[in-house]
Amino acid sequence: MAAEGAADPVLDEVAALAARGEQIVLVHGGGPQIDAELRAKGVEEARVAGLRVTGRATRDVVESVLCGTVNKALVRALAARGARAVGISGEDGGLLVARRAGRVDGVDLGYVGEIEHVEPVAVRALLAAGFVVVVAPLALDTADGAVLNCNADTAAGAVAGALAADAYVVITNVAGVRRDRDDPSSVIRHLRLAQAEAFLVDGTFADGMIPKMAAAIRAVRSGARRAVVAGAGPGAIAAALAGNGTELLA
Numbered sequence: 406m407a408a409e410g411a412a413d414p415v416l417d418e419v420a421a422l423a424a425r426g427e428q429i430v431l432v433h434g435g436g437p438q439i440d441a442e443l444r445a446k447g448v449e450e451a452r453v454a455g456l457r458v459t460g461r462a463t464r465d466v467v468e469s470v471l472c473g474t475v476n477k478a479l480v481r482a483l484a485a486r487g488a489r490a491v492g493i494s495g496e497d498g499g500l501l502v503a504r505r506a507g508r509v510d511g512v513d514l515g516y517v518g519e520i521e522h523v524e525p526v527a528v529r530a531l532l533a534a535g536f537v538v539v540v541a542p543l544a545l546d547t548a549d550g551a552v553l554n555c556n557a558d559t560a561a562g563a564v565a566g567a568l569a570a571d572a573y574v575v576i577t578n579v580a581g582v583r584r585d586r587d588d589p590s591s592v593i594r595h596l597r598l599a600q601a602e603a604f605l606v607d608g609t610f611a612d613g614m615i616p617k618m619a620a621a622i623r624a625v626r627s628g629a630r631r632a633v634v635a636g637a638g639p640g641a642i643a644a645a646l647a648g649n650g651t652e653l654l655a
Contacts, residue, residue, distance in 0.1 A: 500564070
């Protein structure tokens with residue numbers, strides 16, 4: 406995600422697509438911004454198996470940064486490009502409902518959510534009114550209504566499935582899923598769900614690609630027509646839809 410006011414080809418393309426009448430939901434994270442705010446506030450943090458342990462103080466920072474800083478910065482950036490955008494979180498309209506993830510390696514993750522249900526009524530209404538919908542990945546706890554922090558990839562895939570999206574596009578820093586992670590020419594162009602699920606098990610997907618592909622699988626399994634993982638840069642969305650990257654089909 407580019408710094409506010411900087412060039413951002415993905416947002417340029419989102420605004421251009423919206424101007425042509427495409428309905429777009431943009432789901433974002435904000436890890437670097439959250440890390441900076443936690444340091445500024447002196448909030449200690451820990452990670453287990455790559456997951457942020459989210460106590461109450463950390464959860465409050467996450468909500469503040471995602472909803473009040475990153476989400477609104479994206480809305481402003483889209484407005485500057487002529488797009489009508491509305492920023493919401495998964496709390497709004499009960500969009501995302503989750504349960505607490507619980508313990509990993511013996512450590513309670515706290516206010517980390519695993520999405521159980523998506524209620525897309527509010528998003529559908531905003532799309533029908535011509536808005537780009539910008540979503541922060543927070544959810545309501547099924548048990549007590551508390552705010553839970555969800556992985557942005559997971560949230561995006563769940564929303565795409567619930568909307569039966571024509572396409573779920575993941576913009577990342579690599580040009581697709583590679584058979585050999587060190588060989589850029591080994592990008593896998595097409596995957597079926599069964600293949601992708603097998604790759605999750607056998608270690609073909611690694612590091613940050615694991616939640617991205619798990620989310621893509623969920624998106625297609627729950628209603629999206631296809632999912633594409635592609636690299637960033639000018640024309641990234643159009644390139645992804647044209648087949649550049651890794652396309653996942655049912």
